[in-house]
Amino acid sequence: PAFGLFIFTIARDPLRIIILIAGAFFWLVSLLLSSLIWFIAVKASDPQDERLQKGLLIFGVMFSVLLQEAFRFLYYKLLRKAIEGLVALSEDGCSPISIQQMAYVAGVGFGLMSGAFSMINLLADALGPGTVGIHGDSQLYFLTSAFMTMVLIFLHTFWGILFFHGCEHRRWWEIAAVVIMHLAVSGSSFCNPLYVGSLVPSYLLMVAAAAWAYLLSGGSAQNVRRFLLCKC
Amino acid sequence: MITFMNNSDSEEEPCNERTSLMSAESPPVPSYQDGLQASEAGEAQAHRKRRAGSSRGPNNIAGGEMSGSGAPVRESALENEEEELTLKYGAKHVIMLFVPVTLCMIVVVATIKSVRFYTEKNGQLIYTPFSEDTPSVGQRLLNSVLNTIIMISVIIVMTVFLVLLYKYRCYKFIHGWLILSSLMLLFLFTYIYLGEVLKTYNVAMDYPTLFIVIWNFGAVGMICIHWKGPLQLQQAYLIMISALMALVFIKYLPEWSAWVILGAISIYDLMAVLCPKGPLRMLVETAQERNEPIFPALIYSSAMMWTVGMAKPDTAARGPSQQTWDAAEDGREHLRSPSHAESQMSERRNPVPTRPVTSLEELEEEERGVKLGLGDFIFYSVLVGKAAATASGDWNTTLACFVAILIGLCLTLLLLAVFKKALPALPISITFGLIFYFSTDNLVRPFMDTLASHQLYI
Numbered sequence: 001p002a003f004g005l006f007i008f009t010i011a012r013d014p015l016r017i018i019i020l021i022a023g024a025f026f027w028l029v030s031l032l033l034s035s036l037i038w039f040i041a042v043k044a045s046d047p048q049d050e051r052l053q054k055g056l057l058i059f060g061v062m063f064s065v066l067l068q069e070a071f072r073f074l075y076y077k078l079l080r081k082a083i084e085g086l087v088a089l090s091e092d093g094c095s096p097i098s099i100q101q102m103a104y105v106a107g108v109g110f111g112l113m114s115g116a117f118s119m120i121n122l123l124a125d126a127l128g129p130g131t132v133g134i135h136g137d138s139q140l141y142f143l144t145s146a147f148m149t150m151v152l153i154f155l156h157t158f159w160g161i162l163f164f165h166g167c168e169h170r171r172w173w174e175i176a177a178v179v180i181m182h183l184a185v186s187g188s189s190f191c192n193p194l195y196v197g198s199l200v201p202s203y204l205l206m207v208a209a210a211a212w213a214y215l216l217s218g219g220s221a222q223n224v225r226r227f228l229l230c231k232c
Numbered sequence: 233m234i235t236f237m238n239n240s241d242s243e244e245e246p247c248n249e250r251t252s253l254m255s256a257e258s259p260p261v262p263s264y265q266d267g268l269q270a271s272e273a274g275e276a277q278a279h280r281k282r283r284a285g286s287s288r289g290p291n292n293i294a295g296g297e298m299s300g301s302g303a304p305v306r307e308s309a310l311e312n313e314e315e316e317l318t319l320k321y322g323a324k325h326v327i328m329l330f331v332p333v334t335l336c337m338i339v340v341v342a343t344i345k346s347v348r349f350y351t352e353k354n355g356q357l358i359y360t361p362f363s364e365d366t367p368s369v370g371q372r373l374l375n376s377v378l379n380t381i382i383m384i385s386v387i388i389v390m391t392v393f394l395v396l397l398y399k400y401r402c403y404k405f406i407h408g409w410l411i412l413s414s415l416m417l418l419f420l421f422t423y424i425y426l427g428e429v430l431k432t433y434n435v436a437m438d439y440p441t442l443f444i445v446i447w448n449f450g451a452v453g454m455i456c457i458h459w460k461g462p463l464q465l466q467q468a469y470l471i472m473i474s475a476l477m478a479l480v481f482i483k484y485l486p487e488w489s490a491w492v493i494l495g496a497i498s499i500y501d502l503m504a505v506l507c508p509k510g511p512l513r514m515l516v517e518t519a520q521e522r523n524e525p526i527f528p529a530l531i532y533s534s535a536m537m538w539t540v541g542m543a544k545p546d547t548a549a550r551g552p553s554q555q556t557w558d559a560a561e562d563g564r565e566h567l568r569s570p571s572h573a574e575s576q577m578s579e580r581r582n583p584v585p586t587r588p589v590t591s592l593e594e595l596e597e598e599e600r601g602v603k604l605g606l607g608d609f610i611f612y613s614v615l616v617g618k619a620a621a622t623a624s625g626d627w628n629t630t631l632a633c634f635v636a637i638l639i640g641l642c643l644t645l646l647l648l649a650v651f652k653k654a655l656p657a658l659p660i661s662i663t664f665g666l667i668f669y670f671s672t673d674n675l676v677r678p679f680m681d682t683l684a685s686h687q688l689y690i
Contacts, residue, residue, distance in 0.1 A: 021330075028668070031679075035679035038679050039679065057683075113635070116631055120627040120631065
């Protein structure tokens with residue numbers, strides 16, 4: 001689905017592709033920094049202590065979430081400047097791409113990158129021979145990973161929109177909500193392999209975020225109804 | 233493969249010629265990426281002021297030459313406007329470069345991942361005589377540094393040789409050399425590549441069929457690259473030969489040497505293009521003075537021009553500025569032609585080529601094209617291919633390097649528009665790529681692996 005999003009909405013416009021790649025880059029940098037921190041922490045600690053390692057991992061995850069959101073903010077700043085430049089440069093005084101579109105594309109960029117990093121090794125291994133869950137782990141590993149990745153990509157997209165909207169209108173509570181949601185989703189993944197604990201809340205949050213982002217972007221229940229009715 | 237190795241003289245020569253030529257060629261002309269500006273608009277305002285000053289700069293640069301060439305025509309309010317127009321289309325040019333670079337990388341990575349031949353160590357180029365199979369780390373490092381020095385000096389020698397030939401107008405010789413090396417690439421390397429791919433997939437092919445296929449492929453390739461042909465076909469061929477070249481490098485360069493060479497080449501590129509006495513710069517200047525196109529076989533062009541506008545000296549005779557004016561009815565085209573022809577990206581050594589082309593552009597409303605040197609394609613692909621081949625983090629590292637290189641390309645294009653003079657395309661991208669490769673491999677990979685094993689998501 002994420003690729004579908006990409007092809008249908010982004011691939012047409014070169015500017016969006018650039019923003020997408022830049023978004024992916026920012027996510028990557030945030031990941032880099034957070035893994036650096038985690039790595040240092042691990043090296044500095046006792047490798048034998050299981051609980052400590054687990055604790056460090058959790059700490060690493062949380063820190064990474066915070067860093068991602070920080071980078072999203074930085075990216076927002078950069079895009080603001082870019083928009084000003086674009087407006088100044090364009091002939092009719094309005095920018096060829098709006099901040100909302102940028103928010104959407106940035107969100108997709110983040111999401112794609114995070115999804116890719118989560119899934120791609122899995123996919124590569126999935127091509128080879130093997131049995132899932134042979135050591136007593138869940139057999140649904142691949143499926144749940146796929147679903148979780150998808151929900152995360154969508155979430156990143158929606159968070160992008162919400163975040164930028166919050167920054168635009170200076171509503172700090174929106175930004176805080178995004179951060180908390182992100183933390184919640186990551187936290188819920190700690191319940192794995194008890195998949196009910198992680199997938200369900202994540203999907204619920206995604207639906208909530210989707211509705212919120214949709215409303216923010218100017219949609220309404222009426223639009224949805226009209227859309228559905230027209231098509232039927 | 234040992235025999236191959238021994239033959240390497242003749243084979244490697246074209247390789248090196250190609251790389252050195254490429255590096256020599258493109259004075260990293262800033263690809264005219266005005267359009268690119270769009271995303272980095274922050275600087276745009278600053279640019280505008282600068283632009284007013286530098287007038288034709290970008291346009292000339294479009295030709296990819298040195299900013300110097302653009303100098304005369306400058307100051308005109310029209311230019312400012314034109315520049316703005318150009319800026320709008322910049323993003324498109326960036327994409328025009330993204331796509332071939334991506335394609336080349338995809339081909340290289342796909343081959344590396346599937347065909348085992350290219351990751352086996354079967355010897356080394358004669359240009360890297362020191363082996364890396366030494367027991368101690370220090371020795372290995374020393375060997376790789378020595379290898380690098382030898383390689384870089386070979387490239388420098390080739391480049392200077394090329395520049396001298398160009399200066400003394402030994403065109404026939406240069407053309408012959410180019411034709412010979414592209415012949416070698418198209419036939420020999422394709423044969424080997426095809427052989428290996430068929431071996432991997434266990435597909436049988438008899439010799440006559442093979443002969444016909446390769447003959448056709450090579451002949452059409454020669455025509456497309458050196459003479460005229462449909463643009464897309466030419467682009468496809470250039471991408472393919474870059475990929476083949478990159479695969480050869482990946483196979484035959486030992487590990488550490490490859491990384492050190494990549495780093496050294498970007499430094500060299502930086503110096504060769506920016507220093508006043510650098511060979512690339514001289515090449516560009518000479519070509520500009522003579523208003524000649526640069527060798528067609530060494531630059532990737534995304535514009536339509538080659539078929540129509542192959543270096544005709546008389547048309548080339550018009551200066552770049554004139555070309556700007558000649559083009560089209562409205563300002564747009566004015567802007568376009570020069571930027572078009574000139575947007576050579578840091579193709580290292582080929583500064584001039586597009587001039588003549590631009591003059592022809594008047595006839596058609598073309599999109600601005602951007603040119604990038606093949607050497608850059610090759611080294612980007614070498615980086616990504618090496619990441620795919622040797623990184624234990626597999627796809628993550630490859631993906632990270634890929635994104636890093638693309639962003640480096642973006643930034644370079646942006647800088648081009650800012651500075652409006654020839655800039656090397658390699659340094660920024662390769663630096664990003666190297667940083668990301670090493671950090672992803674060592675830092676991110678354990679993190680992601682641990683996360684994945686616990687199925688945690690960040």
